[in-house]
Amino acid sequence: MKAKFSLFHLIFFFAFLLSGYTEPNFKAILKEIDNMNNFKESDFSATYTIVSEKPGEQTSVMKIQMFRRDREDKFLMLILQPEVQKGQGYLRIEDNVWFYDPESRKFSHSSLKENIQDSEAKNSDFKVSSLSEDYDVTSWQEDKLGRYDVYVVELEAKHSEVSYPKLKLWIRKDMNQVLKVENYSLSGRLMRTALYPPSYIKLGNRYLPSKMLFIDELREGEKSQVTLTDASLSSLPDYVFTKSYLERVSR
Amino acid sequence: MPVLLRIAFRNLKEHKSKTLIIGIIIALGISILTIGNSLMDTAARGIQKTFIENYTGHIMVSGKTDSPLSIFGMQMAGATEKVPVIPQYEKVKKYVVSLPEVEAVTSQVTGYAGIELGEERGFVILFGIEPESYRKMFSSIEIIEGRYLEPGEEGILLGESKILEIEKEYDITIGAGDQVILNSFGAAGFKIREVPVRGIFRLKQKTEGLDQIGFIDIQSLRALEGMVVATASDFKLDEEETKLLNLDSPESLFSEDDIVETETSRSEYSQQELMGILGGGEGGTGSITIDSGAWHYLLIKLKNGRDMPRIIAELNSWFDRENIPATAVDWKTAAGGMAMTSDIMKTVFNIAILIVAVVAVIIIMNTLVISVIERTPEIGTIRALGARKSFVWKMFALETFTISVLFGTMGIMLGVIIIGVLNIIGIQATNTFLNVLFGGPVLRPSVSSGTILSAFGIIVLIGFLSHLYPVWVALKIQPVKAIQTEY
Structure with missing residues (x-):
């Protein structure tokens, strides 16, 4: 009787220990996701094609050339298409974002929280990823998304300098890649869903999702596909990250 | 008796x-x-x-909305819904023009913008118009300085009282020929346009409050509003670039295996490449035909105002039959709360x-x-x-x-x-x-x-x-x- 009692407690104790050991280190996972999307050691350039659908409207297409220098918190986003917006661009230097309009040759202050033109994608979707710094994990569970085993992790922002105060992430267990993100308002209203299907561009030792789908949850039927092409880690000249480059390139 | x-x-x-x-x-x-x-x-x-004579005509046609809509935009403060563009605009316009009761039609986009005045920023309601048809339909605009907008040219017409208000409040003078900088702060982000003041107008039938409107060329307003001016048909889109949009259930993507493409490392960008990245084409408005783009409203003036209820009913039943998510309303709805x-x-x-x-x-x-x-x-x-x-x-x-x-x-x-x-x-x-x-x-x-x-x-x-x-x-x-x- 005594032995049986001990065995029961031993099993319970190990089960408890094991369950404790299986809790993943989300801080590290988020850091890993950030690293996968950040390019601290080299410059990064790529072309993004954003195709946006809205009910009752014709499909709109926008092509953007992205230049990033994450180690200095800089990016330059240049609109290549459509023709009428060609040459407009966003330049980020540290905490400042400027919008440049080549027609008026004027700059104005913009924000990372703004949408890129009329699409569902935001400026912040292309900046340095800082999930591990900006958010705290509030809850998590294991689940399956299609054929993939995932952690479903809920995050809450630590400060107000983010596009969305609450996030829900579906993270692949096997490779620290996000498959799906739900963006919530402070009151918990679902604002936007982002899907990152498992189609990757391998750049060095990184895997970058080559396609993303952003679904506006407030306006039914509004969605944008973002496609990544021409990704490169080649270094870029310093003048790219200047206002004068934006001015000169569209002259 | x-x-x-x-x-x-x-x-x-x-x-x-x-x-x-x-x-x-x-x-x-x-x-x-x-x-x-x-x-x-x-x-x-x-x-x-x-x-009817200055702003709305007898009938206003617009895209369908959940919240009430007037010629001044969404009626509910803080509405997240944007003013929709008229679906199948060309077809709708063609049908409207074919009705014998219709005297004149014109199209319009409404927007709001900040108007930069030195260090200060004022505010103006903008009606993006087609000058020719607008002038024909709303004849009560009287130009007191400069001239009316010409078709296809950039520019803005400001009301006399708006000019007086600006001059009084910001201590600057504005006249025909001056450039004004407009900033839009709509849902599509920040847009800047510098447009010349082509003329200053006065309404023959003066109505305070309503002559605060600026009439602007449609292309500038579309740009300020971040409206779709170019369409997918202008580009050769790769099938892969729209693949996710066409899926009934996008989450079915997660039933597929990993697809990994290894990007071949490209050589560094040369100065020539970086400077010619826009492809040498001119950024600007030249390649867009104004009328084929997006419009918020189609305003209709009838030969006889008494036909209004009948034509509205006729238009709405035609929209239903043709399955076009548009709606026709009378001038009163178009005028909003006023x-x-x-x-x-x-x-x-x-x-x-x-x-x-x-x-x-x-x-x-x-x-x-x-x-x-x-x-x-x-x-x-x-x-x-x-x-x-x-x-x-x-x-x-x-x-x-x-x-x-x-x-x-x-x-x-x-x-x-x-x-x-x-x-x-x-x-x-x-x-x-x-x-x-x-x-x-x-x-x-x-x-x-x-x-x-x-x-x-x-x-x-x-x-x-x-x-x-x-x-x-x-x-x-x-x-x-x-x-x-x-x-």
Whole structure:
């Protein structure tokens, strides 16, 4: 009787220990996701094609050339298409974002929280990823998304300098890649869903999702596909990250 | 009948004070009704004229929305819904133009922008227009400096009062030929446009508040609003670039295996590549045809305003049949809250008149009942002499109708005289609210046949309602008992 009692407690104790050991280190996972999307050691350039659908409207297409220098918190986003917006661009230097309009040759202050033109994608979707710094994990569970085993992790922002105060992430267990993100308002209203299907561009030792789908949850039927092409880690000249480059390139 | 009339007049004469009290109540009520309705009708006509001739036309066609929409955009403050563009615009316009009742059409986009004034930033409502058709349709814009917008050119027309407001508040001068910088802060982010002021206008029918609008070329406003000006058909899109959009259930993507493409490392960008990244083409508006793009509203002026309800119904049923998510509304809906004000006022006023009418009916009824009781022996005698119930009924009906018609007509005449005097003097609008309500700075009311007819209608109704109960009391009187009654 005594032995049986001990065995029961031993099993319970190990089960408890094991369950404790299986809790993943989300801080590290988020850091890993950030690293996968950040390019601290080299410059990064790529072309993004954003195709946006809205009910009752014709499909709109926008092509953007992205230049990033994450180690200095800089990016330059240049609109290549459509023709009428060609040459407009966003330049980020540290905490400042400027919008440049080549027609008026004027700059104005913009924000990372703004949408890129009329699409569902935001400026912040292309900046340095800082999930591990900006958010705290509030809850998590294991689940399956299609054929993939995932952690479903809920995050809450630590400060107000983010596009969305609450996030829900579906993270692949096997490779620290996000498959799906739900963006919530402070009151918990679902604002936007982002899907990152498992189609990757391998750049060095990184895997970058080559396609993303952003679904506006407030306006039914509004969605944008973002496609990544021409990704490169080649270094870029310093003048790219200047206002004068934006001015000169569209002259 | 002459006998009945004689009896009616005799009774009214015999009870002079009662007749006078009832008569004054009726006359005053009817004159207030005539004056009030004339004022409201004139104001409503003024507002209607202002809007139809200056801003909305008779009918406004727009994309369907959940929240109320007017020519000034979404009506609910803080609405997340954006003003939709008219779906299948070309097809809709073609159909509208083909209707024989349509006199003119023009298209419009409405937006809001900051107007940069040195260090300060003002605010302006912008109507993006097609200058040619807009000018043809809304002829009340009078250019007092510079000129009208030319088709296809960039520029803005600002109202005289807006210019005065800017000059007073920001201590700067703006004239035709000056450049102004507009910043839009719409949902599509920040946009900047520098446009020349082509002209300064004044509305022939001045309505304060509404001449705050700036008329801007459509292309500049589309750019400011971040509206889709180019379409997918302009580009060769890779199938992969729209793959996710076309999936019924995007989450089915997660049932597929990993696809990994290894990017071959490209060489560094040369200066030539970086400078020529835009492909050497000119950034700008040249390649876009204005009319084929996006519009918020199609404004329709009819040859005859009376066709409005029928054409609206016809358009809406055509939209349903063609499965186009668009809607046609009248000028009042298009004008938004401004035009509703006179309707609300009129409803409140008519409710007040109704209450006065009910009170009048009760007083008349009460007085007549007393008169019936006083005349019980008389009624009994008439009945005993062989008069039928219908004779007694006619007697009282005639009495009430005589009072109502006599004093009611006097009331109408009094109202018409007062309105006539007001028409000659003119009522000045002392503030913006009255200005909008009057549809201009001075209200010169006039009496319409509708107002007089409705006043007569009310008179007849009062007469009819107030005779019912006294007659009922009178007919209950038994001739035998009545004769025996002594007063």
